[in-house]
Amino acid sequence: MSEFFVQNAGSSQTLIFALVISALWGVEKLVLAEPMADKSRHAALNSLFILSALPIELVCSVACVALAAWVTAHHWGLLYLLPFYDSPWVKYGVMFVVLDLLDYVYHRTMHHIPGFWRFHLVHHTDTIVDASTTVREHPGETTIRNGFLFVWILLTGASFEVLVLRQTVQTICTIFAHSAFRLPAGPARVLGWVLITPNLHHVHHHFELPYTNCNYGDVFSIWDRLFGTFANLSAEETVFGLDTHFDDPATQNCIGMIAMPFAARAAGGAVPEGCAAVEPRLPAAATS
Ligand SMILES: [Zn+2]
DSSP, X not given: OOHHHHHTHHHHHHHHHHHHHHXXXXXXXXXXXXXXXXHHHHHHHHHHHHHHXXXXXXXXXXXXXXXXXXXHHTTOSGGGGSTTTTSHIIIIIIHHHHHXXXXXXXXXXXXXXXXXXXXXXXXXXXXXXXXXXXXXXXXXXXXXXXXXXXXXXXXXXXXXXXXXXXXXXXXXXXXXXXXXXXXXXHHHHHHHTTXXXXXXXXXXXXXXXXXXXXXXXXXXXXXXXXXXXXXXXXXXXXOBSOTTTTTOGGGGSHXXXXXXXXXXXXXXXXXXXXXXXXXXXXXXXXXX
C-alpha cells in the first residue's frame, strides 16, 4: 500500500467509490438497454445522498484516523491479546475477517432495532436496485454506521492501514453486490459459498420478510451460513422494494426520504427473525 494512498485515504476512498459506481452504472446502461431518462432520474435521486454523506464521512474519517492511531500507539483492543499480533497475517488477515463479522453484526442490528431500522429502511425502499442504490443511505444511518465503526476500532484495536484495506475491498464488494447484473447459476453458486454475490444481495432487497432479513453479509457470505440468515431466491421471484412503502410517495423525492424515518409508517417492516431453511416462494405482488 503506497504511502500516498494511506496519507490521502479519505479522498482516495471517495475517488474509488465514485469511479467504480460510475463505471458499473455506465456498463449497466449499455448492456441492459434501459430507458436513459428513467435510469438517469433514478440515479440522480440516489446520488443526492452523496451530498449529505460527504460532510459526515469527512468529519468521521478524521475521528477514525485519530482513534486508530491511539489504539495502535497504546496497544489497545482484542488484536493485542492474540498470539503473533505483529504478524501481517494477524494484523491484516485476521483483522479483515473480524471486521467483516462486525459489519454483519452492524447490518443485522440495523434491521432488528426499530430505532435503527427507521433509518436503514430508506436504503431498502429502492424498487430498482442498481449501482446507484449503493449510495442511497439516510444521513442518520451514515452517522450511526460511523458510530459503530468507532466502537469496532476500540474493541478490536484495528490499525489505520487495515481499516483502509478493509474499506477499499468492502466498497468494491458492496457496489458489485448492488449491481443490476446477476451472475450465471454456476459461478454464483461457487462464489456464493464464500462471497456475497449480486444474486445473494438481491435476496436481501426482496420486498418482504423473511427475505429482507437474510444475507446481511458485506464481503463474506460465511456469516449468513453460520448464523442461519442465508437464503436463495431466483431472479423471477425477486421483487425489489419494501412492502410497507410500495405506495409511499415519499420514496420518490429526497426530502420525503429524509423525513421518512420520522413518519408513522416507518414503525412497520422488519422483525427479529432469522430465515434459516427458507423455501423460495412467489410473492403475492408477482403473482397478481
Ligand atoms: Zn439491509
